[in-house]
Amino acid sequence: MSGMDLLWLVPAAPLVGFLILFVLHDYLPKTVAAVVGAGSVGVSALAALLVGIDYYEAGAEPTWQLLWTWMSVAGFDPAIRLYLDGLSLAMTGVITGVGFLIHVYATGYMWNDHEEPEGFARFFAYMNLFVFAMLMLVLGDNLLVLFLGWEGVGLCSYLLIGFYHQDPANGYAARKAFVVTRVGDTFMALGLFLMFRELGTIEIQESLTLANAQWSGGDTTMALIIGLLLLGGAVGKSAQVPLQTWLPDAMAGPTPVSALIHAATMVTAGVYLIARMHDIFLISPEAQLAVAVVGLVTLFIASFTALVQTDIKRVLAFSTMSQIGYMFFALGVGAWSAAIFHLMTHAFFKALLFLSAGSVILALHHEQDIFKMGGLWRKLPIPFASMLIGSICLAALPFTSGFFSKDVIMLTAFEHESHGLVFWGGAAIAAFMTALYTTRMMIVVFFGGQRTEAHDSSRLNMWGPLLVLCALSLLGGWFGFGVVAGVLPDGGLSEFSHFSPVAIITMLMPFLGIFVGWLVFGRRIIDVEALAASKAGNALKRFFFGGWGFDWLYDNAVVRPVMWAARINKGDIVDWIYRITVAVTRGAHHVGSLTQSGRLRWYAANMAFGLALFFLIVLGVIG
Amino acid sequence: MPVAVPIEHVLALAGLLFLLGLIGVLVRRNVMFLLMSLEVMMNAAGLAFVAAGARWGAPDGQIMFMFILALAAAEVAVALGIVVQLARRFESLDVDNADEMYG
Numbered sequence: 001m002s003g004m005d006l007l008w009l010v011p012a013a014p015l016v017g018f019l020i021l022f023v024l025h026d027y028l029p030k031t032v033a034a035v036v037g038a039g040s041v042g043v044s045a046l047a048a049l050l051v052g053i054d055y056y057e058a059g060a061e062p063t064w065q066l067l068w069t070w071m072s073v074a075g076f077d078p079a080i081r082l083y084l085d086g087l088s089l090a091m092t093g094v095i096t097g098v099g100f101l102i103h104v105y106a107t108g109y110m111w112n113d114h115e116e117p118e119g120f121a122r123f124f125a126y127m128n129l130f131v132f133a134m135l136m137l138v139l140g141d142n143l144l145v146l147f148l149g150w151e152g153v154g155l156c157s158y159l160l161i162g163f164y165h166q167d168p169a170n171g172y173a174a175r176k177a178f179v180v181t182r183v184g185d186t187f188m189a190l191g192l193f194l195m196f197r198e199l200g201t202i203e204i205q206e207s208l209t210l211a212n213a214q215w216s217g218g219d220t221t222m223a224l225i226i227g228l229l230l231l232g233g234a235v236g237k238s239a240q241v242p243l244q245t246w247l248p249d250a251m252a253g254p255t256p257v258s259a260l261i262h263a264a265t266m267v268t269a270g271v272y273l274i275a276r277m278h279d280i281f282l283i284s285p286e287a288q289l290a291v292a293v294v295g296l297v298t299l300f301i302a303s304f305t306a307l308v309q310t311d312i313k314r315v316l317a318f319s320t321m322s323q324i325g326y327m328f329f330a331l332g333v334g335a336w337s338a339a340i341f342h343l344m345t346h347a348f349f350k351a352l353l354f355l356s357a358g359s360v361i362l363a364l365h366h367e368q369d370i371f372k373m374g375g376l377w378r379k380l381p382i383p384f385a386s387m388l389i390g391s392i393c394l395a396a397l398p399f400t401s402g403f404f405s406k407d408v409i410m411l412t413a414f415e416h417e418s419h420g421l422v423f424w425g426g427a428a429i430a431a432f433m434t435a436l437y438t439t440r441m442m443i444v445v446f447f448g449g450q451r452t453e454a455h456d457s458s459r460l461n462m463w464g465p466l467l468v469l470c471a472l473s474l475l476g477g478w479f480g481f482g483v484v485a486g487v488l489p490d491g492g493l494s495e496f497s498h499f500s501p502v503a504i505i506t507m508l509m510p511f512l513g514i515f516v517g518w519l520v521f522g523r524r525i526i527d528v529e530a531l532a533a534s535k536a537g538n539a540l541k542r543f544f545f546g547g548w549g550f551d552w553l554y555d556n557a558v559v560r561p562v563m564w565a566a567r568i569n570k571g572d573i574v575d576w577i578y579r580i581t582v583a584v585t586r587g588a589h590h591v592g593s594l595t596q597s598g599r600l601r602w603y604a605a606n607m608a609f610g611l612a613l614f615f616l617i618v619l620g621v622i623g
Numbered sequence: 624m625p626v627a628v629p630i631e632h633v634l635a636l637a638g639l640l641f642l643l644g645l646i647g648v649l650v651r652r653n654v655m656f657l658l659m660s661l662e663v664m665m666n667a668a669g670l671a672f673v674a675a676g677a678r679w680g681a682p683d684g685q686i687m688f689m690f691i692l693a694l695a696a697a698e699v700a701v702a703l704g705i706v707v708q709l710a711r712r713f714e715s716l717d718v719d720n721a722d723e724m725y726g
Contacts (some may be wrong), residue, residue, distance in 0.1 A: 599721075599725075600657075600718050601719070604648050605649050
């Protein structure tokens with residue numbers, strides 16, 4: 001049997017896991033739930049590995065696996081068909097591989113959960129459903145299946161952010177994430193409708209071929225509109241400016257959720273979407289430029305915001321936002337493969353960072369404020385070591401995985417035909433900021449005086465995944481983009497000299513950031529507290545802390561007016577139409593029921609009266 | 624040769640009887656009188672049939688009267704059962720007591 005035939009098993013295993021856990025969640029012992037929950041993703045990862053090996057042995061030719069026809073209506077017959085090429089294989093590898101490690105970690109993290117002790121099986125049910133939906137998103141061969149997966153991951157994100165549902169604030173965060181991403185999804189749905197109307201097909205590969213044939217070299221307006229609409233969807237899902245406000249609040253969910261959904265996989269769906277639809281963006285350079293600008297603005301804003309956060313998970317959330325900004329930026333400047341490569345390496349090191357942050361949080365009994373941590377490196381050696389490795393990858397020190405991917409992005413940006421210097425400069429400043437906030441986080445959390453007691457109680461199922469992710473983060477850069485070569489137009493990494501001035505400055509930026517960070521937060525040559533307490537400093541700090549006022553803006557421009565209108569219209573004006581109908585019917589019923597007195601003689605009299613009337617009419621006396 | 628009664632007279636008598644019976648049904652509350660009034664109404668109808676049959680020399684009118692007799696017998700059988708039930712449940716023969724089924 002060919003390994004490729006196992007492709008269906010990749011999404012099927014988590015689906016089966018979800019069904020078992022969801023139906024039986026009250027009856028399964030924790031051990032069984034853990035085995036089913038993590039095991040199903042493990043089976044999926046194993047199947048993905050076999051499929052991957054087979055795929056490369058067979059010469060890396062894109063293949064399909066038809067499962068069944070979804071529906072067949074008047075020539076419109078979308079199929080549930082899985083499409084395997086380098087891009088979807090890379091995504092599948094990340095989702096199942098990193099997903100499996102996070103699931104294993106979560107069996108330890110959620111074991112003695114203080115807030116939802118009964119929710120263990122439910123947690124894994126949602127996680128498995130998420131993995132299934134995400135796999136359908138990346139493996140789907142037509143836009144309908146892609147959209148199904150797209151909305152499925154949104155649902156799971158909602159369910160898992162609001163997992164600790166006892167606290168209304170978490171429910172609010174979940175709703176916020178759902179509603180904000182829905183804004184993007186609406187754009188995306190419009191884009192898909194438009195594609196279907198213009199091209200008449202929902203098969204992705206076919207539609208891209210048609211798009212090239214129809215628009216390339218001619219009028220590209222339609223490609224621009226579709227590109228921008230798709231970008232709108234990607235922006236919502238991937239938490240990019242201007243729809244980024246939901247991601248920091250999404251940290252209300254359990255930490256493994258943040259690692260899996262809000263760092264490694266779901267938030268990169270937007271990157272996948274644009275990479276999958278890259279022909280549209282190649283046809284319309286304006287749309288591609290918009291992608292680059294969105295990415296650059298996001299990575300800039302988010303890296304400044306991360307610098308002033310006090311919650312360790314929010315630091316990482318803004319960091320995720322800015323790293324995805326790098327991916328968008330890469331797509332925008334044409335470093336297609338590098339974007340997917342960065343997606344992969346980012347999945348490794350950001351999952352690592354989140355999971356080690358989770359270990360720290362658990363050891364401190366759910367303390368997330370970094371200023372209450374301090375001096376933990378002795379007490380928590382494994383989380384410290386793994387977080388350190390994650391941090392150097394995030395800061396992109398040479399020869400870590402983050403370095404390989406980010407370097408290509410920056411150098412490709414520099415060669416951009418029109419805005420090279422601006423793009424490269426912005427990205428370089430953000431790289432400096434990345435190193436700076438990472439250093440700040442490490443110093444505040446792990447060095448200095450200890451402020452809270454820590455008890456590391458993690459077992460093999462928690463530090464095992466950390467070690468594997470450490471290895472992946474450090475070595476992940478070496479297996480390069482071989483995985484994504486060929487599907488995306490640049491055909492892999494173009495070779496850059498590492499000794500040009502630009503390359504050297506790019507490489508030095510993280511070191512500069514770390515050095516400045518060490519001076520400021522370690523040696524304290526500048527009194528940061530005094531600076532932040534000064535009037536201008538405080539205003540700036542609050543501006544950064546609030547995410548550059550986006551939340552404030554949306555609250556006042558959207559949320560408040562809508563809430564106000566809802567309050568005014570509490571009685572619901574439209575409902576009056578239906579209420580009147582009901583009242584009229586009721587009245588008629590009362591009048592009618594009066595004739596039914598139950599008296600025999602009354603009925604007889606009516607009969608006689610009716611008969612008399614009938615005779616009079618027949619005789620022509622009346623009527 | 625007996626003197627033939629004009630049909631108009633017979634029909635006028637039948638109509639009068641029918642009206643009397645109807646008024647009886649509407650104004651009497653005692654179920655026994657109600658049934659008797661019904662009987663009068665049926666006989667008025669029967670009389671009209673017989674008179675019409677005699678007028679055209681056809682047997683149909685008399686056959687219809689046989690049916691009416693059978694109908695009256697059946698009606699009495701059922702109605703007496705109702706009368707007994709009424710007397711038992713309400714301890715009176717007033718039909719207006721049995722006005723609970725309405726609305």
